[in-house]
Amino acid sequence: MSAVTAARPSAGRWTALGAGGTVALAFVVVLAAAVAVPWLLAPVSPLAVSPADGFAPPSPAHPFGADESGRDVLVRIVHGARSSVGIGLAATALGAGLGLVIGFASGLGPRWLDSALGRVIEVLFALPTLVLALLLVAVLGSGTGPSVLAIGLATAPGYARILRSRVRTVARGDYVAYARLEGVGRARVLLRHIVPNTLWPLVATATLGIGQAVVWVAALSFLGLGQEPPSPEWGAMLGAGRVYISTAWWMTVFPGLAIVSTATALTVLGRRLSGATA
Amino acid sequence: MSEVERVPDERAAALEVRGLRVALPGAGEVLRGIDLSLSPGECLGIVGESGAGKSVLARTLLGLAQDDSSARVTGDALRVAGTDLLAAGRRARRRMRGRDIGLVLQDALQSLDPLRTIGAEVSESLAVRGVARRDRRRMVLDALEAAGLPGGETLLGKRSGELSGGMRQRALIASAIVGAPAVLIADEPTTALDATTAVHVLDLLGELRDRGTALILISHDLNAVARVADRVAVLDAGRVVEQAPTSRLLESPAHPTTRALLAAVPRGPKPATGPSAPSGSSASAPASPEFFLAAQGVTRSYDGVAAVDDASVEVRSGEVLGVVGESGSGKSTLARLLIGAESPDRGDVETSSPAPRVRLLPQDPLASFDPRHRVGRILALSRRDGAPSEEELLAQVGLDASLLARRPATLSGGQRQRVAIARALAGVPDLLVCDEPVSALDVTTQAGVLELLTRLQRERGLGMLFISHDLAVVRQISDRVAVMRDGRIVEQGGTERVYAQPQHPFTAELIAAGTPGPGATRRS
Numbered sequence: 141m142s143a144v145t146a147a148r149p150s151a152g153r154w155t156a157l158g159a160g161g162t163v164a165l166a167f168v169v170v171l172a173a174a175v176a177v178p179w180l181l182a183p184v185s186p187l188a189v190s191p192a193d194g195f196a197p198p199s200p201a202h203p204f205g206a207d208e209s210g211r212d213v214l215v216r217i218v219h220g221a222r223s224s225v226g227i228g229l230a231a232t233a234l235g236a237g238l239g240l241v242i243g244f245a246s247g248l249g250p251r252w253l254d255s256a257l258g259r260v261i262e263v264l265f266a267l268p269t270l271v272l273a274l275l276l277v278a279v280l281g282s283g284t285g286p287s288v289l290a291i292g293l294a295t296a297p298g299y300a301r302i303l304r305s306r307v308r309t310v311a312r313g314d315y316v317a318y319a320r321l322e323g324v325g326r327a328r329v330l331l332r333h334i335v336p337n338t339l340w341p342l343v344a345t346a347t348l349g350i351g352q353a354v355v356w357v358a359a360l361s362f363l364g365l366g367q368e369p370p371s372p373e374w375g376a377m378l379g380a381g382r383v384y385i386s387t388a389w390w391m392t393v394f395p396g397l398a399i400v401s402t403a404t405a406l407t408v409l410g411r412r413l414s415g416a417t418a
Numbered sequence: 419m420s421e422v423e424r425v426p427d428e429r430a431a432a433l434e435v436r437g438l439r440v441a442l443p444g445a446g447e448v449l450r451g452i453d454l455s456l457s458p459g460e461c462l463g464i465v466g467e468s469g470a471g472k473s474v475l476a477r478t479l480l481g482l483a484q485d486d487s488s489a490r491v492t493g494d495a496l497r498v499a500g501t502d503l504l505a506a507g508r509r510a511r512r513r514m515r516g517r518d519i520g521l522v523l524q525d526a527l528q529s530l531d532p533l534r535t536i537g538a539e540v541s542e543s544l545a546v547r548g549v550a551r552r553d554r555r556r557m558v559l560d561a562l563e564a565a566g567l568p569g570g571e572t573l574l575g576k577r578s579g580e581l582s583g584g585m586r587q588r589a590l591i592a593s594a595i596v597g598a599p600a601v602l603i604a605d606e607p608t609t610a611l612d613a614t615t616a617v618h619v620l621d622l623l624g625e626l627r628d629r630g631t632a633l634i635l636i637s638h639d640l641n642a643v644a645r646v647a648d649r650v651a652v653l654d655a656g657r658v659v660e661q662a663p664t665s666r667l668l669e670s671p672a673h674p675t676t677r678a679l680l681a682a683v684p685r686g687p688k689p690a691t692g693p694s695a696p697s698g699s700s701a702s703a704p705a706s707p708e709f710f711l712a713a714q715g716v717t718r719s720y721d722g723v724a725a726v727d728d729a730s731v732e733v734r735s736g737e738v739l740g741v742v743g744e745s746g747s748g749k750s751t752l753a754r755l756l757i758g759a760e761s762p763d764r765g766d767v768e769t770s771s772p773a774p775r776v777r778l779l780p781q782d783p784l785a786s787f788d789p790r791h792r793v794g795r796i797l798a799l800s801r802r803d804g805a806p807s808e809e810e811l812l813a814q815v816g817l818d819a820s821l822l823a824r825r826p827a828t829l830s831g832g833q834r835q836r837v838a839i840a841r842a843l844a845g846v847p848d849l850l851v852c853d854e855p856v857s858a859l860d861v862t863t864q865a866g867v868l869e870l871l872t873r874l875q876r877e878r879g880l881g882m883l884f885i886s887h888d889l890a891v892v893r894q895i896s897d898r899v900a901v902m903r904d905g906r907i908v909e910q911g912g913t914e915r916v917y918a919q920p921q922h923p924f925t926a927e928l929i930a931a932g933t934p935g936p937g938a939t940r941r942s
Contacts, residue, residue: 314785321757321778322800322845332799333788340790 157412164408171402174221175229184212186219186372195388205390207381211370213390217398220372225402227287227366227373228354234292235353236346239299244338246300247307248330257300264297273356277365287366291356295349302345303338310337344414351406358399374399431497432458432601432632433479438493440471440478442486448474450656452493458600461624461633463647463664465640465679468831468860470653472636476605479503479634480521481511499600499632516543520594522587522623524606529590530578536562537574540593547597557596565592566622583745584615588622595626602626603634608642612744612887617931620645638860640683641890644668652676682865684890687914688738688897689872709774709848709881710734716755716765725751727905728765733849735774736879740896740913742889742928748905749885753851756883774848774881775802779871781854783838787826793837794822800844811840815870832863839870849881856891868895889928893917901925 157165174181193210196202204213246257264272276290310316311334319329358375360366367373369380374395381391433456440449448471456462466472477483481503484491496503499518501510515521523529530539537558544554555574562570565588578586587607594602604623608616624646627633637643643650644664651661652675660673671677712732718725726748733739733756741749754760756767757776780786787796797808805811809819815836826834835855842850852871856864872895875882886892892899893913900910901922909922920926 314780314782315788317759318778318780318786319799321759321776336790337788 160408161412164405164412167401167405168409171221171225171405174218175225178219178222182212182215182218184215186211186216187370195384197388198390204394205388207377207388207391208384209370213377213394216372216377217374217395220374220377220395220398223284223367223371223373224354224357224375224399225350227284227357228291228350230288231291231357232295232346232350232353234288235295236299236342236349238292238296239301239303240342242296242300243303244307247304248311248334254304261297261300264294265301269294269298270356270359273360274363274365277360282360282365282368284367287357287360290360291353294356295353299342299345299349303342306338306341307334310334341414344410346410347413348407348410351403351410354402354406355399431455432460432499433634434495434497435479436493436495438475438478438496439491440474440483441490442474442483443488448656449478452656452658454651454658454661456601456632456634458632459627459630460649461627461635461647463643463650464634464636464653465638465643465650466653466675467679467862468638471656472638472653473605475653476521476603476634476636479601479603480515480519481506482515484508484511516597516599517547518599519601519603520597520599522591522594522602522604522607524609530586532577532579535575535577536581536589539578540589540596542593543597558592561592561596562589564595564626565589566618567592583611584618587611587615587619591619591622591626595631599631601632601634603636605636606638607635609637609639613889613928614744614931616642617645640668640679640861652679679861682861684861684865684868684888684894686894687917688894708735708770710768710770711756711774711776711849711881711883712768713752713756713762714766714768716752716762716767718751718755718760718762724748724905726755726762729902729905729907730765731756731883731900731907731910733881733883735848735881737898738875738882738884738896740892740899741883741885741902742887742892742899743902745887747902749887749902750853751905752902753853753883753885757851775845776849776851777842777845777847779835779838779842779850779852779855781857783834784826786838787834789825789827792823792825793829796826796837796841797822797844800841802844802846805844805846808844811844812837814843814874815840816866830863831859832867835859835863835867836870839867839874843874847880849883850875851883851885853885854887855884857886857888864891871895889931901928 188211190206190210193202193206194208196206196210198205202212202214204217206212207216242257242261246254267275272294273290276293277286280286280289316329316333319333324332357366358373358378361368361373361375362379364379367376369376377395378392378399381388381395385392433454435452435454438449438452439447441447452475454462464472464475474483478491478496479498483489484503485508491504493504498514501514501518503511506514540561541554541558544557549557558574559570562573567573567585567588573589578589581589591607607623608619611619620642623633623635627646633646635643635647647664649661650664650667651658652667652673653659654675660667660671660676662672667676668680671680710732712730714730715728716726716730717728729748729752731739731741731752741752743749751760755762757778758767791799793812794808797811801808806814808822812819812821817833817836817840821829821833821837826837829837855871856867859867868891871882874880884892884895896913898911899913899916900907901916901924902908903924909916909920909925916925917929920929
């Protein structure tokens with residue numbers, strides 16, 4: 141019976157997305173377009189003030205309404221994608237990259253290095269990621285660069301830990317042992333077997349991580365520690381709209397929805413990816 | 419089991435199956451009209467290749483297949499120990515299990531919860547049925563004793579990890595018989611065990627049968643079935659193609675499937691060299707220079723326990739050295755020392771010069787393939803100068819070139835082992851080290867792989883170290899044999915000499931365990 145179940149060929153990675161995965165993928169494509177070419181989607185400046193439209197509720201002219209200075213909320217959300225998602229992406233790249241280096245060093249390096257790095261990771265793990273990021277912002281100052289750095293550094297221990305265990309599992313595998321027995325050199329074994337079998341699971345984990353990082357970027361801005369108004373960053377918009385929440389709900393609801401949808405879409409996609417690579 | 423009360427059995431048949439058909443979603447009709455009957459005190463062996471429907475039959479008799487609402491179970495009669503399984507609902511089926519019918523599974527290590535004590539595991543079916551705690555203890559001890567584990571008090575508090583493989587299998591049998599079921603199904607109960615332990619477990623099942631239990635023994639191992647079964651039913655593609663008393667079935671098999679199964683059982687000495695090779699006493703002399711790999715008094719200990727203790731063996735071109743022994747006797751460690759994956763604490767491993775090129779044939783080929791690589795890539799990466807093309811390599815191991823584009827996970831067990839052989843050949847080896855290469859395969863697949871290995875070894879004058887716990891397999895392929903026990907080589911010599919006149923008592927015991935005649939241990 142096991143032969144029957146085992147004989148299922150690995151269906152294409154993309155056909156296994158399902159309905160939810162397809163919707164998530166479509167959303168992420170639109171998001172990517174907003175990050176790459178916001179002017180194509182919304183050919184209006186996100187900073188263009190129009191006092192006449194101040195606090196305009198959602199209407200055909202302003203589908204998501206306008207803020208206190210008459211700036212279109214939809215236009216700002218589209219342009220804000222570059223800050224919110226861009227910073228999240230950069231921070232994830234930094235975190236995953238750092239985690240990669242630490243994970244490989246500790247998974248394949250000498251034992252003293254592994255235990256030294258292990259202790260550092262444990263200390264960092266003692267602090268919740270957001271607290272660690274706030275701590276780093278306090279040291280580094282606020283703004284885009286520090287946001288990237290803070291979130292990247294704060295997420296690196298998580299990636300490092302996952303990669304370390306993955307690297308060790310792969311390196312101890314029978315197929316690595318077989319390659320060594322064939323006389324294949326260390327470097328070649330690393331490139332041929334260990335790296336590919338480690339990186340694919342990382343891609344899935346990082347996709348999940350981007351969604352989380354977008355939320356943290358917004359959180360820092362919301363607290364006034366990242367991008368500051370009038371920047372169309374979603375967290376900053378949320379923070380600015382909070383004052384008017386009773387009169388102009390659209391100023392907070394739509395940026396909030398943008399954050400939630402982005403995080404959800406990336407999470408769904410990441411889970412499908414990890415399911416396909418597992 | 420003398421103290422355990424039996425349910426008085428006024429029925430003639432413990433089990434009656436007529437026209438049983440089972441269709442499973444995705445697999446279609448797996449059983450297509452099965453007729454079987456079984457009386458108390460009788461043992462029916464069910465044999466067949468993997469995929470013939472043996473396990474589905476067992477699950478249906480237990481009422482487990484029916485629990486899956488998408489499975490379709492139909493038939494004219496399906497009565498097990500008085501329960502009409504065609505009419506019984508889910509609740510009635512559950513009540514029947516453990517009380518009227520018990521199951522012994524193949525893998526005792528996985529079937530026992532590592533966190534629960536043996537006492538809790540064995541008494542579980544009693545606890546489910548609400549037997550008083552005080553009675554439970556007595557019944558568990560009786561069951562353990564009946565399963566060949568006397569003095570069970572000390573075992574009750576132990577967990578499965580603290581027991582040996584044979585003891586675990588006995589504990590599993592105890593948990594199956596604790597409720598004194600009228601029918602016992604054993605599904606490949608000895609496949610995971612060494613030859614000597616397997617014989618003890620089979621004899622135990624035979625004793626249970628002699629005391630009145632109706633026993634169904636499912637196995638792909640005809641030797642095991644021959645040891646206890648009164649009758650044997652041969653299953654093929656969901657049908658019983660032949661059913662006969664054991665000795666008659668073994669002596670004059672009528673159906674081609676039965677004959678194929680019997681022919682696949684490894685038995686007898688290494689077949690004589692083919693007509694093309696010189697019929698001298700030594701194996702066909704290779705044109706290539708004489709390579710060898712020799713261990714001289716090697717010792718390797720882990721945490722103070724010697725896995726290999728002062729062992730000396732030699733493998734040379736054109737010769738197959740078989741290494742037999744029970745699991746844990748140090749066979750694999752010896753192989754690892756020889757191929758240099760491990761260094762000895764004492765002793766030396768010597769090689770000819772130039773050193774031979776050594777390739778490995780692992781027990782679990784799937785784990786030795788990079789899961790991201792397809793067959794073509796696997797072979798390409800292992801190719802060395804002078805190796806044939808990937809297509810040719812597959813052809814040499816009897817596989818079609820279309821498999822080059824497949825991932826190993828999508829191949830059958832036999833195909834995987836053949837790909838592993840092709841990969842070893844891609845390295846143009848002088849010596850081949852085979853670590854239990856056919857243990858995970860069913861008899862017919864095993865026979866094909868053994869034949870392939872013997873042919874390749876002869877054609878190329880390869881040297882081969884062949885490790886196995888299965889004496890019949892080792893005998894069929896080896897020129898010389900080394901018998902290992904507790905890390906030591908207790909006997910070494912020409913295969914047929916060792917089999918005919920074992921010098922060491924342990925060798926004699928192993929050989930006795932590994933070569934049962936039909937009904938050899940039938941007790942009256």
